[in-house]
Amino acid sequence: MEQQGAGPVLVATWDFGPACVRAGLAALAAGGTALDAVEQAAWVAEADPQVHTVGFGATPNREGVVQVDAAIMWGPTHQAGSVAGLEGILHPVSVARRVMEQGEHVMLVGAGAHAFARRAGFPAHDLLTPAAHRRWQEWRRQYRDEPSHDTVGVVALDAQGRLAVSCSTSGLAYKQPGRVGDSPIVGSGLYVDNQVGAAAATGRGEDLMRYCVSYAVVAEMAAGRPPMEACLAVLARIAARDPKGTNMEAAVVAVDRQGRTAGAAMRPGFPYGVGAAGEVSLRQGGAVAV
Ligand code: ASP
Numbered sequence: 001m002e003q004q005g006a007g008p009v010l011v012a013t014w015d016f017g018p019a020c021v022r023a024g025l026a027a028l029a030a031g032g033t034a035l036d037a038v039e040q041a042a043w044v045a046e047a048d049p050q051v052h053t054v055g056f057g058a059t060p061n062r063e064g065v066v067q068v069d070a071a072i073m074w075g076p077t078h079q080a081g082s083v084a085g086l087e088g089i090l091h092p093v094s095v096a097r098r099v100m101e102q103g104e105h106v107m108l109v110g111a112g113a114h115a116f117a118r119r120a121g122f123p124a125h126d127l128l129t130p131a132a133h134r135r136w137q138e139w140r141r142q143y144r145d146e147p148s149h150d151t152v153g154v155v156a157l158d159a160q161g162r163l164a165v166s167c168s169t170s171g172l173a174y175k176q177p178g179r180v181g182d183s184p185i186v187g188s189g190l191y192v193d194n195q196v197g198a199a200a201a202t203g204r205g206e207d208l209m210r211y212c213v214s215y216a217v218v219a220e221m222a223a224g225r226p227p228m229e230a231c232l233a234v235l236a237r238i239a240a241r242d243p244k245g246t247n248m249e250a251a252v253v254a255v256d257r258q259g260r261t262a263g264a265a266m267r268p269g270f271p272y273g274v275g276a277a278g279e280v281s282l283r284q285g286g287a288v289a290v
Contacts, residue, residue: 007034007157009259010275012041013202013251014150016051017273018280020044024156025275034158035074035097038166042070042093045152046168049129053150056090057129058170061177064136066127068170069184072096075163075194080106082184083113090125093168096184098122107184127170139174148173151183153190153200155255163257165190165198165214171205181205187215197221197256199231203265204249211238217254227254227262228286235266235288246289253285262286 008028012020024041032040042054049057060066070092071082081100084107086092095117099108108116118124151169158164167190171181182205183189189205191214192198199217201208213234220230231252239246251265253272263272263285270285 006259007159007161008037009255009261010037010041010154010156011253011255011261011263012273013153013200013253013263015271015282016045016048016152017271018282019273020152020154021273021275021280024154025280028158034156034162034164035072037156037158038154038164039072039093039097041154041156042152042166042168043091046091046093049131052132053148053170054152054168055092055170056125056127057132058127059132059148059173060128060136061179062174063177064128064133065177066132066170067177068092068127068168069181070096070166070168071184071186071190072100072166073164073186073190073192074100075192075198078194080186082107082186083109084180084184085110085178086113086117088114088124088126089117089122090127091122093166095120095122106186109180136174149204151189151202153202153253155198155200155253157255157257157259161257163192163194163198163255165192165200167200182209182213185209187212189214191215191218193218193222195257197227197254199252199254201250201252203251207242207244207248207250213238213250213252217252221254221256227256227260228264230254231262231264232286232288235264239266239288251285264288
């Protein structure tokens with residue numbers, strides 16, 4: 001299940017993962033770095049209106065407004081950038097990158113994040129599609145529980161041994177306005193240590209962010225565990241401590257400096273995309289409870 005060999009290697013969460021991975025590999029083939037790869041991989045899910053949990057076409061909050069969270073982290077300089085509760089920008093991951101590269105802050109939220117993006121030259125872009133608006137209207141009529149949520153999380157190792165990670169999400173469907181998940185929180189939604197590896201988490205942010213899942217996975221890899229063992233060890237430890245046990249919604253993808261990859265979740269049913277040795281595949285994550 002684990003991939004051996006050096007970069008370039010990319011991993012991206014969920015069944016949109018392979019398409020994202022392909023875009024990331026194309027960025028590398030065009031001379032880009034791992035940072036370019038994780039940014040451009042995330043663009044695919046952000047721009048796809050069929051992906052209802054990320055960017056354009058995402059399910060809005062309970063007031064009918066799409067608010068998104070995104071972050072990016074670059075191994076060689078250990079820099080990070082992140083945005084939360086951002087509205088009206090097509091590629092939140094790129095705003096996060098701009099925050100990082102601007103260098104003054106790590107995280108911007110809400111109206112301030114939008115204003116920063118506009119000043120940086122990002123055009124305003126309505127993220128609410130007619131289809132998502134109709135879903136929201138339907139939801140308002142019925143107020144049924146809507147557990148839907150996912151994140152595009154991407155980890156990459158380039159041929160020069162540089163690691164990067166990104167993530168982007170609209171969070172929980174019909175969330176409370178202002179709700180922020182784990183994704184834009186460094187150490188929780190994503191983490192990279194260029195000497196060790198990178199990880200990105202997906203699942204219910206309220207579950208994940210109390211356990212700093214991505215940092216924990218990188219710490220396990222730093223202690224010598226290969227990525228799959230590291231992911232499963234962290235998830236098992238969380239399940240053992242949490243009242244919800246393996247009913248928690250938590251999954252993680254990881255890559256280490258050696259180019260070994262992993263994806264794992266509390267339970268079976270976590271697909272993720274892997275690009276390595278020129279091939280892209282959709283894999284099923286390892287699980288704590290089988
Ligand atoms: N972790 C994301 C959030 O809670 C959603 C997901 O990855 O499923 O915002």
